[in-house]
Amino acid sequence: xxxxxxxxGPVTLSEEAFLTINCTYTATGYxxxxxxxxxxxxxxxxxxxxxxxxxxxxxKGFEATYRKETTSFHLEKGSVQxxxxxxxxxxxxxxxxxxxxxxxxRLSVIA
Amino acid sequence: xxxxxxxxxxxxxxMTNKKSLKCEQHxxxxxxxxxxxxxxxxxxxxxxxxxxxxxxNNSVPSRFSPECPNSSHLFLxxxxxxxxxxxxxxxxxxxxxxxxxNEQFFGPGTRLTVL
Numbered sequence: 639x640x641x642x643x644x645x646x647g648p649v650t651l652s653e654e655a656f657l658t659i660n661c662t663y664t665a666t667g668y669x670x671x672x673x674x675x676x677x678x679x680x681x682x683x684x685x686x687x688x689x690x691x692x693x694x695x696x697x698k699g700f701e702a703t704y705r706k707e708t709t710s711f712h713l714e715k716g717s718v719q720x721x722x723x724x725x726x727x728x729x730x731x732x733x734x735x736x737x738x739x740x741x742x743x744r745l746s747v748i749a
Numbered sequence: 750x751x752x753x754x755x756x757x758x759x760x761x762x763x764m765t766n767k768k769s770l771k772c773e774q775h776x777x778x779x780x781x782x783x784x785x786x787x788x789x790x791x792x793x794x795x796x797x798x799x800x801x802x803x804x805x806n807n808s809v810p811s812r813f814s815p816e817c818p819n820s821s822h823l824f825l826x827x828x829x830x831x832x833x834x835x836x837x838x839x840x841x842x843x844x845x846x847x848x849x850x851n852e853q854f855f856g857p858g859t860r861l862t863v864l
Binding site for chain 2: 642733
């Protein structure tokens with residue numbers, strides 16, 4: 639079945655550091671890919687998405703590129719802030735079920 | 750109120766209790782979802798409703814009983830739960846069934862502890 643694998647956390651970075659959170663997927667066909675973010679005490683909210691190969695999703699300084707050849711959708715940000723501390727979820731939609739999520743990666747950014 | 754709201758935000762119950770979780774969406778959406786979020790596990794989809802009709806039940810134990818009286822409200826009735834049912838229960842909604850184009854909007858969740 640469809641699945642998403644994310645790097646294990648937690649990830650701890652200093653402010654202004656470069657962030658990469660790895661995400662790879664297994665799916666039939668050509669899924670759409672998403673990153674959701676969950677801030678403390680809140681529900682998940684969509685951060686960015688890409689619906690076809692080579693698309694780049696971007697929002698709030700975060701970017702991720704849909705790489706079909708490596709079945710990956712890694713999340714990157716050039717300079718993280720304390721306010722980026724949250725749990726990040728990679729997810730896919732392939733038409734079989736509403737969304738398939740990864741386990742989430744907790745990011746802590748320290749000043 | 751805007752978005753998706755959930756009550757209560759925290760709930761502690763014994764294994765013999767009966768309680769209910771409530772979700773309300775103010776977005777005019779037609780589809781609603783219950784998810785279970787446990788530590789170190791992927792988000793688990795439990796139930797899906799579209800236009801008040803249940804379209805998906807992911808092998809959820811019968812001690813969890815959903816109810817969707819209208820497109821704006823979704824309940825999760827709980828009875829004789831087990832300690833391993835302790836988790837964050839998230840409600841979500843979308844315009845149509847979730848797809849590449851129908852974004853899901855999540856509530857803040859109910860933190861459930863079963864003693």
